[in-house]
Amino acid sequence: MDCIKLPDQLRAQCRVWAKEGRTIALVPTMGYLHDGHMSLLDHARLRADKLVVSVFINPTQFGPNEDLDRYPRDLDHDLAIAREHGVDVVFAPDPAAMYRPDHSTWVEVPEMGKRLCGASRPIHFRGVCTVVLKLMHLVRPDVAVFGEKDWQQLAILRRMARDLDLDVELVGRPIFREADGLAMSSRNVYLTPEERAKAPAIHGGLLEVRRELAAGTRDTAELGRIFAEHLAGKLPAARVDYASFVHPESLEPVANITAPTLLAVAVFVGKVRLIDNILLEV
Numbered sequence: 057m058d059c060i061k062l063p064d065q066l067r068a069q070c071r072v073w074a075k076e077g078r079t080i081a082l083v084p085t086m087g088y089l090h091d092g093h094m095s096l097l098d099h100a101r102l103r104a105d106k107l108v109v110s111v112f113i114n115p116t117q118f119g120p121n122e123d124l125d126r127y128p129r130d131l132d133h134d135l136a137i138a139r140e141h142g143v144d145v146v147f148a149p150d151p152a153a154m155y156r157p158d159h160s161t162w163v164e165v166p167e168m169g170k171r172l173c174g175a176s177r178p179i180h181f182r183g184v185c186t187v188v189l190k191l192m193h194l195v196r197p198d199v200a201v202f203g204e205k206d207w208q209q210l211a212i213l214r215r216m217a218r219d220l221d222l223d224v225e226l227v228g229r230p231i232f233r234e235a236d237g238l239a240m241s242s243r244n245v246y247l248t249p250e251e252r253a254k255a256p257a258i259h260g261g262l263l264e265v266r267r268e269l270a271a272g273t274r275d276t277a278e279l280g281r282i283f284a285e286h287l288a289g290k291l292p293a294a295r296v297d298y299a300s301f302v303h304p305e306s307l308e309p310v311a312n313i314t315a316p317t318l319l320a321v322a323v324f325v326g327k328v329r330l331i332d333n334i335l336l337e338v
């Protein structure tokens with residue numbers, strides 16, 4: 057396994073593979089790899105001859121008051137995991153290698169990027185789209201694998217790929233959860249032990265909504281109240297940033313559930329903002 061730091065070197069390696077007729081899978085990450093990432097790597101490993109994982113804490117997707125500086129990092133640990141999971145190349149560039157001081161080109165899917173997380177993180181998806189498109193250009197992957205915990209991110213990237221005619225298959229993989237239901241996230245390490253113990257209530261609230269839907273409630277305002285009540289009972293310190301019922305592809309709001317609908321939530325547990333979602337089917 058190689059660890060490549062320079063974009064040109066990554067491009068050169070991927071071109072060699074393409075000339076040899078090898079297929080390539082890409083798993084973009086910000087590192088601090090956990091079991092959820094490992095499941096993405098394992099799936100990607102099966103999908104192509106060569107596997108590239110990027111480990112890059114992309115500064116352009118963090119707002120001024122967000123956690124860029126304290127985002128957890130441990131490249132040695134990530135390299136060990138990548139090796140164990142059959143990765144061929146870890147791409148771990150410095151920010152200066154990815155963005156020149158006068159970087160001035162951005163990729164945006166503006167409407168979808170304003171919804172849900174975009175309301176409180178206005179530049180986030182512009183940064184995500186820009187870095188993912190840059191990675192796609194360097195690697196030219198046949199397939200790129202993402203986690204469905206970041207459902208909005210995947211929906212936006214799919215729209216970007218469609219609109220810009222990218223020749224890549226985007227694959228979403230199911231949310232990986234701790235035994236108590238908490239969705240795995242690198243940010244879970246910020247939780248205090250007490251917050252961590254109660255945080256699975258977010259997933260509990262999503263399941264409660266699914267039960268209510270099965271019992272016949274279709275009105276999303278009512279279902280939203282049920283989520284909020286569940287959380288207030290089990291995790292009173294939580295503050296709901298949003299709990300929105302949306303079309304799974306367009307992310308347009310849904311008032312009554314008559315077709316598959318995504319319930320996406322972002323909840324502050326203390327200072328930590330956690331996201332989760334569930335696909336509701338009637």
Ligand code: PAF
Nearest residue numbers: 084085086114184187206
């Ligand atoms: O989901 C993430 O970890 C990041 O948003 C991504 C896709 C690696 C882009 O920086």
